[in-house]
Amino acid sequence: MTLPRESPANDKLIEARLLVGPDVKLKGAEIQDCDTLVVEGRVEATMDSRVIRIAESGAFVGKVSIDIAEIHGTFEGELTARCQLIIHSTGRVRGKVRYGKLVVDEGGELCG
Numbered sequence: 001m002t003l004p005r006e007s008p009a010n011d012k013l014i015e016a017r018l019l020v021g022p023d024v025k026l027k028g029a030e031i032q033d034c035d036t037l038v039v040e041g042r043v044e045a046t047m048d049s050r051v052i053r054i055a056e057s058g059a060f061v062g063k064v065s066i067d068i069a070e071i072h073g074t075f076e077g078e079l080t081a082r083c084q085l086i087i088h089s090t091g092r093v094r095g096k097v098r099y100g101k102l103v104v105d106e107g108g109e110l111c112g
Contacts, residue, residue: 022057039073056090069099071108079112 016035020026024041031037031047039058048065058073069081071091078096079085085099089107097112104110
């Protein structure tokens, strides 16, 4: 598990965060050293990190190995949530799925 880094200039914690906004498409990427990925658009990539949050309007296609996955939108591919997979009522997850702990709200879908 990666801990937030300290900034040498002011000793504050810095989180490496990537936001893929609405109407943005990121394709063919390998995302590394990102503590939190927030997906509001569409991402086709591979990722090994701490947290992924897919917004209702967001979609992720690819392979992810993550500590915590929080899904409001759609995920398709291979998902490994080492600690916890949370699928909200609007969330849809399809593919090869592994998780430590699973939470699915009423209406959420898991097909794997």
